[in-house]
Amino acid sequence: MNEPTGVTGAPGPSIEARLVAEARAGNRTAFGHLYDRFAPLVHGVLLSRVPRSDVDDLAQDVFLQAMRRLGSLRNAEAFGPWLAAIARNRARDHWRRGEDTVELPDDVAGAPHPEGEALSVFAAIRRLPEAYRETLVLRLVEGMTGPEIAERAGLTPGSVRVNLHRGMQMLREALGRSEGP
Amino acid sequence: MSGDYLWDGSGEPDPEIQRLEAALRPLRGTSPAREPRLRRPRPRFSPAGWGALAAAAAVLLALAATVTRTRTPAAAPVAPAGWELAWLEGASWQQARVVRETRLGVDEWIDTRESRARLSVGEIGEVRLEPATRVGLLDAGERSHRLSLARGVLHAVIWAPPGQFLVDTPSAVAVDLGCSYTLEVAEDGSGLLRVETGWVGFESRGLQSLVPAGAACRTRRGVGPGTPYFETAPEALRRALVEIDFGSDGRERRAALARALASARERDALSLWHLLSRVDGEDRGRVFDRLKALVPPPVEVTRESILRGDRAPRDLWWDELGLGSSDFWRDWTTRWSDPKAAASPPTQPAR
Numbered sequence: 310m311n312e313p314t315g316v317t318g319a320p321g322p323s324i325e326a327r328l329v330a331e332a333r334a335g336n337r338t339a340f341g342h343l344y345d346r347f348a349p350l351v352h353g354v355l356l357s358r359v360p361r362s363d364v365d366d367l368a369q370d371v372f373l374q375a376m377r378r379l380g381s382l383r384n385a386e387a388f389g390p391w392l393a394a395i396a397r398n399r400a401r402d403h404w405r406r407g408e409d410t411v412e413l414p415d416d417v418a419g420a421p422h423p424e425g426e427a428l429s430v431f432a433a434i435r436r437l438p439e440a441y442r443e444t445l446v447l448r449l450v451e452g453m454t455g456p457e458i459a460e461r462a463g464l465t466p467g468s469v470r471v472n473l474h475r476g477m478q479m480l481r482e483a484l485g486r487s488e489g490p
Numbered sequence: 491m492s493g494d495y496l497w498d499g500s501g502e503p504d505p506e507i508q509r510l511e512a513a514l515r516p517l518r519g520t521s522p523a524r525e526p527r528l529r530r531p532r533p534r535f536s537p538a539g540w541g542a543l544a545a546a547a548a549v550l551l552a553l554a555a556t557v558t559r560t561r562t563p564a565a566a567p568v569a570p571a572g573w574e575l576a577w578l579e580g581a582s583w584q585q586a587r588v589v590r591e592t593r594l595g596v597d598e599w600i601d602t603r604e605s606r607a608r609l610s611v612g613e614i615g616e617v618r619l620e621p622a623t624r625v626g627l628l629d630a631g632e633r634s635h636r637l638s639l640a641r642g643v644l645h646a647v648i649w650a651p652p653g654q655f656l657v658d659t660p661s662a663v664a665v666d667l668g669c670s671y672t673l674e675v676a677e678d679g680s681g682l683l684r685v686e687t688g689w690v691g692f693e694s695r696g697l698q699s700l701v702p703a704g705a706a707c708r709t710r711r712g713v714g715p716g717t718p719y720f721e722t723a724p725e726a727l728r729r730a731l732v733e734i735d736f737g738s739d740g741r742e743r744r745a746a747l748a749r750a751l752a753s754a755r756e757r758d759a760l761s762l763w764h765l766l767s768r769v770d771g772e773d774r775g776r777v778f779d780r781l782k783a784l785v786p787p788p789v790e791v792t793r794e795s796i797l798r799g800d801r802a803p804r805d806l807w808w809d810e811l812g813l814g815s816s817d818f819w820r821d822w823t824t825r826w827s828d829p830k831a832a833a834s835p836p837t838q839p840a841r
Binding site: 334337351365454473 | 497510513519670686687
């Protein structure tokens with residue numbers, strides 16, 4: 310399937326909404342495109358809440374749940390916020406159920422090897438309030454821009470911007486660094 | 491300017507933020523788009539593996555749509571020893587906890603009794619089994635992925651290309667055409683299929699029902715699948731279909747057909763289209779007239795051709811129903827109810 314291209318002229322359904330419609334109709338390629346677009350969002354939402362070693366399996370669960378429940382999504386334009394909500398709920402369930410929470414060592418074969426600084430920075434981010442934590446993980450770890458975070462997570466650009474700046478300020482303080490130039 | 495860079499990456503880069511980005515990048519999730527490399531399959535899928543599978547499915551679908559359906563040695567699935575089976579206990583799926591993990595081998599059967607179970611479908615999906623469900627594994631992927639559901643309730647989510655996952659029931663075979671669905675089988679062998687996303691083919695001895703998302707289909711032992719209907723269909727139509735499909739009194743069935751046609755909405759063209767091949771003579775003519783009023787057929791589809799039972803014009807009419815092209819499922823039509831036939835190299839598309 311060719312991925313739908315953007316439309317011009319009168320506003321129509323977004324690319325995501327069109328992909329959702331096709332995925333609902335059984336087009337797995339469309340669901341694959343949705344996966345590609347939203348995997349960083351799901352990964353970031355989970356990474357800001359649960360141990361790294363559990364993120365991949367939980368992300369799988371989130372997309373499985375989404376695939377199962379796609380028919381219940383009333384507004385196809387809200388796929389991103391809906392998916393993010395599933396991911397946040399899945400993370401809450403993870404803690405509530407007391408599922409495996411043992412953090413795997415970073416030298417596990419095949420796993421990336423983050424530098425020591427990365428781990429200390431990440432640990433500092435994990436100690437921030439939830440809203441700042443999620444936004445910073447999406448921006449600094451997943452590489453999403455502020456506008457992308459707002460659009461895909463269904464947040465207002467203003468709130469994302471505030472969370473980014475306040476979160477960054479708190480992170481700098483936590484790391485003992487001064488405000489940037 | 492650092493604010494602009496933090497917000498959208500524009501403006502003069504902030505060296506501190508850039509350093510953090512570089513340091514944290516190894517923690518980033520991988521996806522096929524970002525990291526197009528194959529990974530060794532794991533017992534459970536990582537998102538990267540899942541995405542790669544989706545991409546592989548896309549490629550397979552594209553190939554299937556354009557190339558004569560043949561299997562190459564490279565595409566042949568590896569025969570696994572069985573499927574992962576997790577036993578769960580709890581009052582609901584939300585509260586259920588895994589209490590034991592094992593495998594279900596080919597030709598092995600389980601009865602969930604008072605428990606729930608989660609069964610992997612090789613590496614192409616997952617099946618959840620409700621309590622009091624009896625299933626057997628017929629083929630773990632050597633030729634197809636095939637279960638037999640003797641009794642109970644099964645929820646399936648499959649992410650492989652269509653036609654790879656089949657479930658035998660005492661009265662029909664359910665063939666995944668890209669979907670998630672629930673299949674119930676009662677003690678007497680009758681069944682009910684409810685499709686949540688995508689499509690499912692329901693077949694017995696050549697009698698086929700194509701069931702899209704939001705629709706359901708009943709089946710009875712000795713008869714096969716009934717006429718599919720949308721779950722929002724009027725009650726009168728749904729009741730009438732039971733009589734048409736499974737009733738034994740000719741007069742009652744004819745009266746039910748009249749009620750079905752009178753109560754059908756445009757969306758119920760799905761049901762009426764199926765009835766075209768399930769009734770004959772004058773009754774077929776009545777279905778033709780009602781369906782024509784709801785969804786006008788293409789000009790080349792004549793009353794005579796439909797009354798003769800020609801499939802080509804019927805398929806052309808299907809394409810007008812707003813349910814997608816008939817090519818989609820005709821290309822995947824094989825003799826599903828015959829395990830040997832389903833396991834053999836696929837036949838040419840029926841059209």
